[in-house]
Amino acid sequence: MTDASSLSALAAAAAIRDGELTSEQLVSDCLAAIDAREDTLHAWAHLDPDQALAEARSRDTEPSRGPLHGVPVGVKDLIDTADLPTRYGSSIHADHQPEVSAVAVTRLHRAGAVIIGKTVTTEFAVFTPGPTTHPLDPARTPGGSSSGSAAAVAAGTIPLALGTQTAGSVVRPASFCGIFGGKPTYGAIPTAGVKLCSTTLDHVGAFGRDAADVAVALGVMAEDPDRFRPTDLGDQPRIGFCRTPWWDELEPATRSLLEAAATSLARIADVVEVELPPEFAGLVSAQEIIMGVEVSRSLAWERQLHGDQLSDQLRTYLDAGESLAERYDDATALAERCRAQLPAVFAATPALLAPSVLGEPPPIATTGDPLLCRAWTLLGTPTVSVPGLTGPSGLPVGAQVIAAPDDDGTALTAAALIAPALAAVTSPPPSGSTTP
Amino acid sequence: MTDASSLSALAAAAAIRDGELTSEQLVSDCLAAIDAREDTLHAWAHLDPDQALAEARSRDTEPSRGPLHGVPVGVKDLIDTADLPTRYGSSIHADHQPEVSAVAVTRLHRAGAVIIGKTVTTEFAVFTPGPTTHPLDPARTPGGSSSGSAAAVAAGTIPLALGTQTAGSVVRPASFCGIFGGKPTYGAIPTAGVKLCSTTLDHVGAFGRDAADVAVALGVMAEDPDRFRPTDLGDQPRIGFCRTPWWDELEPATRSLLEAAATSLARIADVVEVELPPEFAGLVSAQEIIMGVEVSRSLAWERQLHGDQLSDQLRTYLDAGESLAERYDDATALAERCRAQLPAVFAATPALLAPSVLGEPPPIATTGDPLLCRAWTLLGTPTVSVPGLTGPSGLPVGAQVIAAPDDDGTALTAAALIAPALAAVTSPPPSGSTTP
Numbered sequence: 001m002t003d004a005s006s007l008s009a010l011a012a013a014a015a016i017r018d019g020e021l022t023s024e025q026l027v028s029d030c031l032a033a034i035d036a037r038e039d040t041l042h043a044w045a046h047l048d049p050d051q052a053l054a055e056a057r058s059r060d061t062e063p064s065r066g067p068l069h070g071v072p073v074g075v076k077d078l079i080d081t082a083d084l085p086t087r088y089g090s091s092i093h094a095d096h097q098p099e100v101s102a103v104a105v106t107r108l109h110r111a112g113a114v115i116i117g118k119t120v121t122t123e124f125a126v127f128t129p130g131p132t133t134h135p136l137d138p139a140r141t142p143g144g145s146s147s148g149s150a151a152a153v154a155a156g157t158i159p160l161a162l163g164t165q166t167a168g169s170v171v172r173p174a175s176f177c178g179i180f181g182g183k184p185t186y187g188a189i190p191t192a193g194v195k196l197c198s199t200t201l202d203h204v205g206a207f208g209r210d211a212a213d214v215a216v217a218l219g220v221m222a223e224d225p226d227r228f229r230p231t232d233l234g235d236q237p238r239i240g241f242c243r244t245p246w247w248d249e250l251e252p253a254t255r256s257l258l259e260a261a262a263t264s265l266a267r268i269a270d271v272v273e274v275e276l277p278p279e280f281a282g283l284v285s286a287q288e289i290i291m292g293v294e295v296s297r298s299l300a301w302e303r304q305l306h307g308d309q310l311s312d313q314l315r316t317y318l319d320a321g322e323s324l325a326e327r328y329d330d331a332t333a334l335a336e337r338c339r340a341q342l343p344a345v346f347a348a349t350p351a352l353l354a355p356s357v358l359g360e361p362p363p364i365a366t367t368g369d370p371l372l373c374r375a376w377t378l379l380g381t382p383t384v385s386v387p388g389l390t391g392p393s394g395l396p397v398g399a400q401v402i403a404a405p406d407d408d409g410t411a412l413t414a415a416a417l418i419a420p421a422l423a424a425v426t427s428p429p430p431s432g433s434t435t436p
Numbered sequence: 437m438t439d440a441s442s443l444s445a446l447a448a449a450a451a452i453r454d455g456e457l458t459s460e461q462l463v464s465d466c467l468a469a470i471d472a473r474e475d476t477l478h479a480w481a482h483l484d485p486d487q488a489l490a491e492a493r494s495r496d497t498e499p500s501r502g503p504l505h506g507v508p509v510g511v512k513d514l515i516d517t518a519d520l521p522t523r524y525g526s527s528i529h530a531d532h533q534p535e536v537s538a539v540a541v542t543r544l545h546r547a548g549a550v551i552i553g554k555t556v557t558t559e560f561a562v563f564t565p566g567p568t569t570h571p572l573d574p575a576r577t578p579g580g581s582s583s584g585s586a587a588a589v590a591a592g593t594i595p596l597a598l599g600t601q602t603a604g605s606v607v608r609p610a611s612f613c614g615i616f617g618g619k620p621t622y623g624a625i626p627t628a629g630v631k632l633c634s635t636t637l638d639h640v641g642a643f644g645r646d647a648a649d650v651a652v653a654l655g656v657m658a659e660d661p662d663r664f665r666p667t668d669l670g671d672q673p674r675i676g677f678c679r680t681p682w683w684d685e686l687e688p689a690t691r692s693l694l695e696a697a698a699t700s701l702a703r704i705a706d707v708v709e710v711e712l713p714p715e716f717a718g719l720v721s722a723q724e725i726i727m728g729v730e731v732s733r734s735l736a737w738e739r740q741l742h743g744d745q746l747s748d749q750l751r752t753y754l755d756a757g758e759s760l761a762e763r764y765d766d767a768t769a770l771a772e773r774c775r776a777q778l779p780a781v782f783a784a785t786p787a788l789l790a791p792s793v794l795g796e797p798p799p800i801a802t803t804g805d806p807l808l809c810r811a812w813t814l815l816g817t818p819t820v821s822v823p824g825l826t827g828p829s830g831l832p833v834g835a836q837v838i839a840a841p842d843d844d845g846t847a848l849t850a851a852a853l854i855a856p857a858l859a860a861v862t863s864p865p866p867s868g869s870t871t872p
Contacts, residue, residue, distance in 0.1 A: 300539040
């Protein structure tokens, strides 16, 4: 039979349910696919094939537990797992074995998923990269901080993986890797058992090659599948094209791609231009302040007792974050005012299409800039990265779909609707080349 | 020299600073005092005298780290400590040794405190009691969930201890034990490293025999001593006497005590009656719903994998909590509306005096009813239990002082001001006795 690692999560779950595939075979195929790529990809922080296969075999002997029965899921190594070590991307926690699994992991397990291993995160999900490379170009970053999860799914080695987003750590790597990556409305998935970065910004999210896979994973982790089900957007639905106040920061080729995407989308949707209220321009700075202050607090123990094991970059970031404390209240007040304006933003259109990354994935020294994700993370809107666009070097450039808080189903439905329109856009010529 | 265990935290810190006392001597005296009471009190979940003394000796060889240098602090066993086991009051975690200390503990340590041991909590800080008894009557509860911390401080064995409050777990035991116990404005002290009960209700608080001790501990843990410094309430300050919508639930003797307290207070303050807006009556039910839903989610791993090790009472509570999910949004909306009315409540008076417990500590089968604390916890106001009143059986009956959010210094200053007025109230005759 063909290699099952390329199946979507839902297709694999259906094949297992119908007796056409065992979880053991699926996990075995995924492990082989991982093995073939890992020397270059470096997506995994911990992988124990025997343990994963044993877990799969027990799924095969049980009645179905739920919609992901037998399906392997990679878990970002920022998220606690009681059966697998969890190192938060830091040597400080090199020997850490959590006692308790995160709520999100517990719920996936209850829905039948096989936790196949732990994927690479940046250092404490902040900016210092791990070893993971981009599946299409090992000299480029897959994005971060959920680097390993995005790369493993994009490389076709596993169908589904978990990430977390505090600035842009789900949407950015999904956009760079050319897959779907979604985070729900703030608070919809408990963050208990996720190493705390930012008390008011952390979200759990998921990566898949299908929007429906992301939807089912988020639904399981939120214990609220209804919230993530497809919504009826009608024929020729209205989609807002939102250049955002940060449009001028985009690489020119990305602006062209987004404009072409809006034109392409206009064949199947009623595309209207949406301009955000002026105050929204301040949300990027506000998110930086809130995150800086909160992360510097959350890592108090590591800073005080093991500061020498933090990267210089992170130590500098934490010191800077602490110094932002007096601007914290203004930042949260701005976020509150902008959240109050969201009903007006979404009054005329159920979903927005907006840029998610400045351009193609940059070289591996960084994980790219989360600039375009910061405002939506702070607002707590459901946000889904949509693949389909291709940049001048032939690498993915995602876009993001945003819906109103609690309207997660709309964001996922619109993402699935929009993806083919993005894929229909012709990529621009490589930079530096001349048109004959 | 006299037994140093009876010193307040600030007096002990001053004596250490001035070279009149060593941390080793202080900790040694506290350990002796603990030893003399522990057979009956059962306040400690973990105590390692050698480790505590070694820690004290290293304080004695260091320059002063901060305002609590050398002072022993008991830490509720719901709060992670990297050097001491942390069991959350449950056999599920009997062998649990956290890798990382909570932010609050890390900050106390940085300020020079000696973490002397872990104090008994109810099971996961919910309602199933631990073994701790009331310092004045072993047949009664010291209150909960921070049972061991309150009892250890009230018994005069240590000067300072940490608690947490999700419903009434700091204020209630402080009121039953006749000491000061305060929780700050919601969010002022990071809860990272505290076993999560309720994502939107958990607060870290502190117990002391002096209001100033509580203030310094909260200031250290918030890394914001200014917020907790005494405020100038002026001569004859205005204090609101607030019977609350739950006045009829109080035992008659407690109503008499509170009325007498208001009369006594009127000698030094301008006491005005304050009635809460009508909507506030719904806050108790709203807090119960939010806590029930959130706690049932937070303990997902324990419920799913170790449900047989939960008490029947907790299992029933968690199942019931889950069933409240559809009322959650209405409950949070009510809380938001009431929070918006707090500026009006505190417009005429900087602080309120209100009941905190229904009466004297009940028998040991329960930890008492948090009814009168629920609304203030949900509102996120700073709240301090004030000792001084004595019930018909001769046992303490606290009251609580509440200030507006972010006005923590006012709550603590008012608590210190009010305590002597409460102590001047004559206790009512024992119930059942007749006045000649």
